[in-house]
Amino acid sequence: MKLDTLIRGGLVVDGTGLAPRRTDVGLKGAHIHCVGDAVQLDAAHVIDATGLVVAPGFIDIHTHSDMSLLQDGRGQSKVHQGVTTEVTGNCGFSPFPINPQHMQLHQDLLAGIGDDAIAITWRDVEGYRQTAERQGIALNIAPLVGHGALRIAAMGVSSTPANAAQMQCMQDLLAQMLDQGAFGMTTGLTYVPSRYAPTDELVSLCEILARRGRIYATHARDKDLTGADHRYGPLNEALHLGRSTGVRVQFSHAAINTPSEWGSARLWTERFEAAVQDGVDAAFDVYPYDASSSALTQYLPAWVQEGGVAAMRERLQGEAVMARAEADLALGWSANRIPWLWDRVVLARTDGLLGAQEGKTIEAAAAEAGKSPARYTLELCREGGNRVMVVLFYRTEEDMRCFLQCRHALVGSDGSAIPFDQGSRQPHPRNFGASVRVLARLVRDLGDLDLATAIAKMTGGVAARLGLRDRGTLAVGQAADIVLFDPQEVRDRGTYLAPCQKPAGVAHVFVNGVAVIRDGAQTDARPGRVLRAA
Numbered sequence: 333m334k335l336d337t338l339i340r341g342g343l344v345v346d347g348t349g350l351a352p353r354r355t356d357v358g359l360k361g362a363h364i365h366c367v368g369d370a371v372q373l374d375a376a377h378v379i380d381a382t383g384l385v386v387a388p389g390f391i392d393i394h395t396h397s398d399m400s401l402l403q404d405g406r407g408q409s410k411v412h413q414g415v416t417t418e419v420t421g422n423c424g425f426s427p428f429p430i431n432p433q434h435m436q437l438h439q440d441l442l443a444g445i446g447d448d449a450i451a452i453t454w455r456d457v458e459g460y461r462q463t464a465e466r467q468g469i470a471l472n473i474a475p476l477v478g479h480g481a482l483r484i485a486a487m488g489v490s491s492t493p494a495n496a497a498q499m500q501c502m503q504d505l506l507a508q509m510l511d512q513g514a515f516g517m518t519t520g521l522t523y524v525p526s527r528y529a530p531t532d533e534l535v536s537l538c539e540i541l542a543r544r545g546r547i548y549a550t551h552a553r554d555k556d557l558t559g560a561d562h563r564y565g566p567l568n569e570a571l572h573l574g575r576s577t578g579v580r581v582q583f584s585h586a587a588i589n590t591p592s593e594w595g596s597a598r599l600w601t602e603r604f605e606a607a608v609q610d611g612v613d614a615a616f617d618v619y620p621y622d623a624s625s626s627a628l629t630q631y632l633p634a635w636v637q638e639g640g641v642a643a644m645r646e647r648l649q650g651e652a653v654m655a656r657a658e659a660d661l662a663l664g665w666s667a668n669r670i671p672w673l674w675d676r677v678v679l680a681r682t683d684g685l686l687g688a689q690e691g692k693t694i695e696a697a698a699a700e701a702g703k704s705p706a707r708y709t710l711e712l713c714r715e716g717g718n719r720v721m722v723v724l725f726y727r728t729e730e731d732m733r734c735f736l737q738c739r740h741a742l743v744g745s746d747g748s749a750i751p752f753d754q755g756s757r758q759p760h761p762r763n764f765g766a767s768v769r770v771l772a773r774l775v776r777d778l779g780d781l782d783l784a785t786a787i788a789k790m791t792g793g794v795a796a797r798l799g800l801r802d803r804g805t806l807a808v809g810q811a812a813d814i815v816l817f818d819p820q821e822v823r824d825r826g827t828y829l830a831p832c833q834k835p836a837g838v839a840h841v842f843v844n845g846v847a848v849i850r851d852g853a854q855t856d857a858r859p860g861r862v863l864r865a866a
């Protein structure tokens with residue numbers, strides 16, 4: 333027996349949370365052939381892993397790489413961190429199901445995840461899978477179905493509740509996508525059109541997920557529709573869905589964004605814990621930064637966006653409407669009227685619209701243009717639709733650390749697999765460093781997490797939530813998705829001003845047994861697959 337690759341003498345952290353141990357790992361084909369002393373085995377390639385950690389490749393549970401990996405299959409920003417699987421379709425955004433009659437609305441939706449438009453030639457998960465694998469992707473995709481896409485396919489962009497036929501259509505499409513291997517469904521309940529769904533609509537979709545044991549991942553609403561225990565706020569609806577349908581809930585990108593509530597993460601995690609103790613099958617994810625990033629339109633009043641991007645553009649042509657929107661926006665963002673701190677909102681992508689420079693705050697850009705920040709924001713959205721992206725400094729590291737230390741927390745970047753060359757755009761550094769930042773900042777610098785726990789939150793713990801049985805741990809027979817890194821050197825290097833940086837300390841990365849990073853450099857291999865939920 334000859335192994336393809338023998339990884340010798342590394343510190344193996346197997347993804348289950350168990351303590352590290354020094355041993356060998358042998359790869360044969362796309363799988364792990366042996367874990368343990370393998371000195372006697374012959375191998376085509378031998379990697380001396382002395383001084384390196386050998387771990388399962390990271391599974392990023394919250395990404396938006398749906399389109400970016402079709403644009404550039406290298407997935408540079410992620411493979412260089414050791415990410416081997418991107419969980420896509422989050423926050424309600426997914427490139428399926430597609431209703432060709434609503435193609436422009438689908439494209440407008442997908443613009444909200446920050447990529448340039450590409451022609452959509454498929455309709456469903458299977459078509460997307462074929463396209464991605466034919467083009468070649470360096471890492472795997474575990475697809476989720478976005479409720480935004482589901483709703484557009486069934487009823488376009490409408491703020492009304494679904495009628496019986498539209499509801500049936502959504503249920504049928506969801507079932508079809510799950511049949512084709514989607515791992516679950518997501519909502520983006522502050523985004524159009526996902527936000528228009530009443531809780532009942534989500535209940536009927538979650539029942540389908542629950543029956544099949546698939547996950548429900550939710551970017552929560554900014555208001556509580558359930559009228560249940562007010563202490564739980566935006567958590568209420570997610571927990572209600574978990575409780576009433578039995579669906580497995582993944583609460584997306586937990587954060588405290590309201591300045592008056594900064595420092596309250598402990599209270600939040602205690603409530604989450606109480607709900608789990610009470611029988612709700614729930615976990616949450618968090619990214620290790622003190623700033624968020626999103627399409628700027630997310631922060632506009634709902635009525636401004638009614639009907640989708642084209643309708644919003646049309647609406648904002650009128651001066652009376654513009655003035656009303658400006659006054660409304662100045663009251664704050666989200667239903668909670670979080671006060672605008674315009675010097676904390678930085679332009680990340682403008683495509684040069686209105687002469688707006690990426691990297692500037694809206695406060696500065698608006699002042700230069702001689703406009704109020706609210707007016708400037710509205711004009712940017714009118715011109716650029718969902719393409720205009722911002723980074724918001726509305727969080728504290730203290731809260732983030734508290735979230736990540738909770739036993740129910742997993743790591744999800746909320747970023748995408750994108751090239752290092754971003755031109756003048758300044759995407760959030762989470763795209764380039766979330767996974768390694770956990771190892772550098774939370775494990776090594778702050779000592780908040782031990783290495784085995786941190787790695788489990790990015791591997792085995794994620795696989796368990798997703799129902800991904802053949803990945804996430806280093807064990808015989810598992811898919812050979814593996815990362816080797818130097819625990820002393822590993823770190824993210826991207827900053828908010830210079831985000832597009834390759835991390836340090838990641839030596840080798842294997843996807844399905846094939847090296848995609850060798851000695852710190854990316855190979856030409858594209859061994860990634862669009863995975864199927866079983």
Ligand SMILES: [Zn+2]
Pocket residue numbers: 422423520551584585
């Ligand atoms: Zn989100």
